[in-house]
Amino acid sequence: MPMNFETVEVTTDLLIVGGGMAACGAAVEAAYWAKKNGLKVTLVDKAAMDRSGAVAMGLSAINQYLGVGKGKNTVEQYVEYVKQDLMGVARDDLVYNIARHVDGSVHLFEKWGLPIWKTEDGEYVNEGRWQIMINGESYKVIIAEAAKNALGMDNIYERVFIIEPLLDGDRIAGAVGFSVRENKFYVFKAKAVLAAMGGAVGVFKPRSTGEGLGRSWYPPFSTGSSAYFTIRAGAEMTCQEVRFIPVRFKDAYGPVGAWFLLFKSRATNAFGGEYMVERRDELQNWAPYGLVKPIPANLRNYLGMLDESEGKGPLFMRTEEAIANLAAAYKDDPKAFKKKMKELENEAWEDFLDMTIAQALLWAATNTAPEEKSSEIAAAEPYFIGSHSGASGAWVSGPEDIAPPEYFWGYANMTTVKGLFAAGDASGASSHKFSSGSHAEGRIAAKAAIKFIVENNTQPNVDPAKVEELKAATYKPLEVYEANKDFTTDPEVNPNYIKPKMFMFRLQKLMDEYVGGVTANFSTNKAKLDRAMELLGFLKEDAEKLAAKDLHELMRCWENIHRMWQAESHVRTVIFREETRWPGYYFRADYPKMDEENWLCFVNLKWDPATGQWDVFKKPIIRLFG
Ligand code: FAD
Numbered sequence: 022m023p024m025n026f027e028t029v030e031v032t033t034d035l036l037i038v039g040g041g042m043a044a045c046g047a048a049v050e051a052a053y054w055a056k057k058n059g060l061k062v063t064l065v066d067k068a069a070m071d072r073s074g075a076v077a078m079g080l081s082a083i084n085q086y087l088g089v090g091k092g093k094n095t096v097e098q099y100v101e102y103v104k105q106d107l108m109g110v111a112r113d114d115l116v117y118n119i120a121r122h123v124d125g126s127v128h129l130f131e132k133w134g135l136p137i138w139k140t141e142d143g144e145y146v147n148e149g150r151w152q153i154m155i156n157g158e159s160y161k162v163i164i165a166e167a168a169k170n171a172l173g174m175d176n177i178y179e180r181v182f183i184i185e186p187l188l189d190g191d192r193i194a195g196a197v198g199f200s201v202r203e204n205k206f207y208v209f210k211a212k213a214v215l216a217a218m219g220g221a222v223g224v225f226k227p228r229s230t231g232e233g234l235g236r237s238w239y240p241p242f243s244t245g246s247s248a249y250f251t252i253r254a255g256a257e258m259t260c261q262e263v264r265f266i267p268v269r270f271k272d273a274y275g276p277v278g279a280w281f282l283l284f285k286s287r288a289t290n291a292f293g294g295e296y297m298v299e300r301r302d303e304l305q306n307w308a309p310y311g312l313v314k315p316i317p318a319n320l321r322n323y324l325g326m327l328d329e330s331e332g333k334g335p336l337f338m339r340t341e342e343a344i345a346n347l348a349a350a351y352k353d354d355p356k357a358f359k360k361k362m363k364e365l366e367n368e369a370w371e372d373f374l375d376m377t378i379a380q381a382l383l384w385a386a387t388n389t390a391p392e393e394k395s396s397e398i399a400a401a402e403p404y405f406i407g408s409h410s411g412a413s414g415a416w417v418s419g420p421e422d423i424a425p426p427e428y429f430w431g432y433a434n435m436t437t438v439k440g441l442f443a444a445g446d447a448s449g450a451s452s453h454k455f456s457s458g459s460h461a462e463g464r465i466a467a468k469a470a471i472k473f474i475v476e477n478n479t480q481p482n483v484d485p486a487k488v489e490e491l492k493a494a495t496y497k498p499l500e501v502y503e504a505n506k507d508f509t510t511d512p513e514v515n516p517n518y519i520k521p522k523m524f525m526f527r528l529q530k531l532m533d534e535y536v537g538g539v540t541a542n543f544s545t546n547k548a549k550l551d552r553a554m555e556l557l558g559f560l561k562e563d564a565e566k567l568a569a570k571d572l573h574e575l576m577r578c579w580e581n582i583h584r585m586w587q588a589e590s591h592v593r594t595v596i597f598r599e600e601t602r603w604p605g606y607y608f609r610a611d612y613p614k615m616d617e618e619n620w621l622c623f624v625n626l627k628w629d630p631a632t633g634q635w636d637v638f639k640k641p642i643i644r645l646f647g
Contacts, residue, residue, distance in 0.1 A: 037065070105313050138155065182198050219242070251443060263411050280343065319410075436448075554596075597626075600620040
């Protein structure tokens with residue numbers, strides 16, 4: 022592989038890093054305000070925007086829609102719901118700000134062509150209180166099209182993997198990355214940067230192995246780049262301990278929302294026992310959160326996990342029972358009954374085909390007819406997805422009109438680094454934004470970023486020596502490989518280097534066994550966490566020896582470096598929080614109880630780019646309502 026890489030410099034006003042839901046929202050909004058102010062906006066995505074990020078495969082529901090205009094819900098009610106689900110740990114101001122704007126994003130989606138299910142009266146079909154049903158196979162294509170039209174393809178760089186932020190003192194100055202297709206190193210110089218590179222998958226060992234490797238609930242493209250980028254810029258982070266574990270159809274990770282909410286299905290254990298009923302008393306131990314409906318996702322997980330650890334698994338989604346119940350009203354009219362059964366069968370399959378095609382394939386491959394037999398469900402491995410039911414991400418400023426002074430520093434969604442904004446999975450303590458809320462938050466952040474640029478309209482300096490240093494570091498794995506590949510007959514194993522896949526396996530194994538992954542039954546303690554830190558230290562040393570045979574493997578190297586930083590920030594915060602607050606996400610066996618007096622707070626963390634020192638500390642939760 023030739024070692025000459027052209028350096029391409031792009032100077033812009035606002036740089037949007039990422040091309041997912043938040044970035045697409047940001048693009049649309051930024052383009053509008055930039056035009057008014059004569060500014061340039063540039064977007065860079067490691068993949069192709071049409072199918073990049075968590076919505077790549079499509080979705081069958083929009084999970085955040087309030088219907089405020091029709092008086093269906095209030096913004097305050099949504100804030101209550103989110104706080105409750107996160108066991109009290111959420112920023113009211115951020116959740117409020119997204120919730121009051123999210124319906125606007127959904128109405129735009131419909132205008133752009135997204136088919137949303139309607140009742141006979143023309144109302145959206147609700148799946149649950151906050152969720153609406155869509156024909157969403159092409160959801161991301163539609164959202165990306167609007168973003169592309171707004172910015173123009175000349176301002177969009179696809180298949181460029183961003184590795185590091187550029188800084189000018191305490192202000193962001195841009196980012197560097199490399200093309201995963203061409204021999205080009207990119208230097209983006211910007212007055213403000215909006216980080217929206219999604220969350221992280223593949224930090225913990227997945228259940229899938231061998232022929233199933235790469236299959237996970239979270240599509241495998243998001244590898245902790247948001248966390249890495251903001252941490253390395255010196256931004257304060259929050260809720261890095263709040264990971265998410267979804268309970269999904271086993272092995273193909275098919276969604277359960279439609280089954281629980283729309284089909285009103287029950288989940289039972291192997292003996293027919295319903296853990297949500299039989300273990301209700303356990304919820305008292307997690308009061309007040311355990312006693313309010315809807316029961317927080319982690320507690321629902323936990324009750325099922327208790328059944329599993331007592332040997333009562335597998336757990337089953339009772340699909341055949343749910344379908345029979347829904348069709349029961351038609352049983353006296355054979356023709357109507359047949360029609361209803363067909364309709365339910367279609368909906369069941371379409372739910373998977375819209376967003377998790379692999380689950381439909383698994384059903385087909387295992388002769389599963391949902392109207393005839395139950396399907397297994399299981400807790401997946403942990404993920405970092407602050408926009409869903411996790412909460413990890415950067416600590417960002419709230420909106421001027423409602424944030425308390427402690428949570429406001431000039432521009433909505435700006436991190437603690439001047440000019441660096443974050444949205445979607447990249448911003449923390451504002452869970453349950455989902456696809457629509459991430460889009461809305463991207464719009465909020467972009468508008469604020471343009472305001473920042475207008476009020477701070479100077480191009481920060483970029484040190485050319487630093488750029489050269491980063492370029493050398495970027496391509497180092499290619500050199501390590503070239504220099505050493507002939508020392509072994511099998512280039513996969515070599516005493517002088519480590520391939521990214523092996524590196525990933527090591528990271529996943531240590532996280533799984535010591536930090537409460539599937540193998541450890543989601544449980545950990547201080548001794549195990551200390552051991553994880555020790556092993557992470559060795560892994561970090563070996564990161565210097567990562568080797569790549571081509572640009573694709575080079576991307577894999579950097580993905581795993583990003584994952585490793587996400588992992589380290591997680592371990593540090595799990596060690597710091599001496600209680601168990603989200604037992605269905607992780608269990609601190611040495612502190613098995615929730616401690617409201619000492620730990621109803623945020624845990625924040627910061628890495629200092631000047632000294633390399635980490636700092637972990639508490640931040641108070643300031644309530645606006647409730
Ligand atoms: P993403 O949309 O994931 O976008 C991340 C972007 O960053 C991508 O464009 C990616 O290519 C890019 N990127 C990553 N790393 C780099 C890098 N180093 N350099 C450059 N670019 C990079 N929401 C709902 O409303 N309804 C649902 O039913 C629903 N189901 C879900 C099911 C699953 C399995 C998952 C994972 C999520 C689901 N969500 C759902 C949530 C929704 O998908 C997310 O909330 C939303 O996509 C988050 O937006 P984002 O922009 O932060 O990240």
